[in-house]
Every structure is written in structure tokens, then in C-alpha cells.
Amino acid sequence: MVLDNSTKSSLENLIEEQKKWQLLRQYNLQPKRKLLLKGPPGCGKTMTAQALAGELGIPVFIVRLDGLVSKFMGESIAKLRVIFDTMVNHRGVYLFDEFDSIGSHRNTGQDVGEIKRVLNSFLINIEKDQSNSIIICATNLPEMLDKALFRRFDEVIEFPLPSSKEMIAMIKKQLQSFEFESPLDQKYISKQFLGLNFSDIVRACEETIKAMILGGKNKLSPQVLIDALSKRK
Incomplete structure (x- = not known):
């Protein structure tokens, strides 16, 4: 947690x-x-x-x-x-x-x-x-x-909504076993999606992992994560 x-x-x-x-x-x-x-x-x-x-x-x-x-x-x-x-x-x-x-x-x-x-x-x-x-x-x-x-x-x-720092910490925690194809713009994400709850963030991370697996890739796509977070905004 x-x-x-x-x-x-x-x-x-x-x-x-x-x-x-x-x-x-x-x-x-x-x-x-x-x-x-x-x-x-x-x-x-x-x-x-x-x-x-x-x-x-x-x-x-x-x-x-x-x-x-x-x-x-x-x-x-x-x-x-x-x-x-x-x-x-x-x-x-x-x-x-x-x-x-x-x-x-x-x-x-x-x-x-x-x-x-x-x-x-x-x-x-x-x-x-x-x-x-x-x-x-x-x-x-x-x-x-x-x-x-x-x-x-x-x-x-x-139990307040997550801060920008807590949002990034949760994303890192959920995706710690994987690498991204390109650097993740943490500043953009923490600012753009402030207001999402922890449950939304976890589901977006899970969706990103599924997309990687089903796409036959071995690295996560930053854009897929951003899209998944956007759907929950």
C-alpha cells in the first residue's frame, strides 16, 4: 500500500x-x-x-x-x-x-x-x-x-486522494517488475492525472501489463499507460 x-x-x-x-x-x-x-x-x-x-x-x-x-x-x-x-x-x-x-x-x-x-x-x-x-x-x-x-x-x-508523489509511487510499485520501451514522463502523468484514486491507478497499470503481454512484447508502452489513465480521468 x-x-x-x-x-x-x-x-x-x-x-x-x-x-x-x-x-x-x-x-x-x-x-x-x-x-x-x-x-x-x-x-x-x-x-x-x-x-x-x-x-x-x-x-x-x-x-x-x-x-x-x-x-x-x-x-x-x-x-x-x-x-x-x-x-x-x-x-x-x-x-x-x-x-x-x-x-x-x-x-x-x-x-x-x-x-x-x-x-x-x-x-x-x-x-x-x-x-x-x-x-x-x-x-x-x-x-x-x-x-x-x-x-x-x-x-x-x-484517506485522501493520492498526491502526485503517491501516484507515481503506486505506478512504480505496480510496474516494478517490468521495463518501459522509453522513459516515462512522470511529471506529465502526476500533473495530468491528479485526482484519480488508487484503484483507478492500479487498474490502469494492470491494463498496461495486459497490453504488453497480449501484444507479444517484453516492455511496457508509456503511451498505453497514459491512455489507460485517461479513460479513468
Whole structure:
């Protein structure tokens, strides 16, 4: 993963606290384990949850909150209760994706009542939870969240769109096993395609590699990469 220094530092601190959670608890301290990840789509929120699970050697479970809300009163809350009960017996990273689907302060539509009940149940459960699992909520729309929700988390981590430097770093990382037919104009790319997310960049790199393979070549074409990035601008 390519992350800015602030985001990387926050995640490294969490990993260290998690690895030494027994030591912290000897001093009646709790390791950080309740995170809110916010930022545009394709900037690494889901990948971060998977990476944390990999670093700690525990499984990752992804819960789509927008699919959890049921039209049958009480059914959504029952499903949520099962998830939090599971956290106690099965340590893991539990990613609640699309958190804004229940945490919005601009509730509209016919399911408002049920959404509010699910949100209240979630807040009660996250406060009562004493498991050793890591709880991560992710949102693409932080401005939609009720500001009162932010204090429920140990830390709020922002995942911005990649900077010019991070964009080039990701391209180099994805294409490090290959050579280009001619020098890549990094300055042009970093300026022209600023605003793309990491997911767009990765897909453009994959498309460039495929074009090389299917074209029977052994070097990448800079123009193919530029064209692939252009399609996603």
C-alpha cells in the first residue's frame, strides 16, 4: 500500500498497540481498536482493513451496512447483535462498510425509523463491546455523518486522494517488475492525472501489463499507460 505519512503512522501505532495488548492491560490500558476510516472511494479503506488483519494474523470480516437494514422491524438489530456476539469468540477485523448508510444526519426515505433503530443499536453495541476484535467503520461521505458519532471511535483516520508523489509511487510499485520501451514522463502523468484514486491507478497499470503481454512484447508502452489513465480521468 502507498499511504501518506500521517495515515501510515496512525496504522503503525495501532498495530503496535494490538501486538502488545497484554502489556497495556497490565496497566489497565486498552489498545486502540475502534476506527473510523473516511475518504473517497478507491483510496485504500477496505485494503487497510485487510492489511491490518494480515499484520496481526487474524481474519477480516466485511459487513455491508447498506445491505443489513431490513424492512422487517427488529430483524436488522438481531443481525447486528449476532455480529457483535461473534466478535467475542472470534477475534478478527470487522469492517462495517458504507457506514453513512445508517450514520447519516440527513435521513430520508421510508426506512428512516428502522435506520435510526439500527444506528442506536450499533452505538450501544460498540460502547458495550469488550472483545479483543478490531472494529472499523468506513465511509465515503464523512460530511453526511452526525458529528456526535465521531467520539465513539478511538481514532478517525482520513484517506485522501493520492498526491502526485503517491501516484507515481503506486505506478512504480505496480510496474516494478517490468521495463518501459522509453522513459516515462512522470511529471506529465502526476500533473495530468491528479485526482484519480488508487484503484483507478492500479487498474490502469494492470491494463498496461495486459497490453504488453497480449501484444507479444517484453516492455511496457508509456503511451498505453497514459491512455489507460485517461479513460479513468
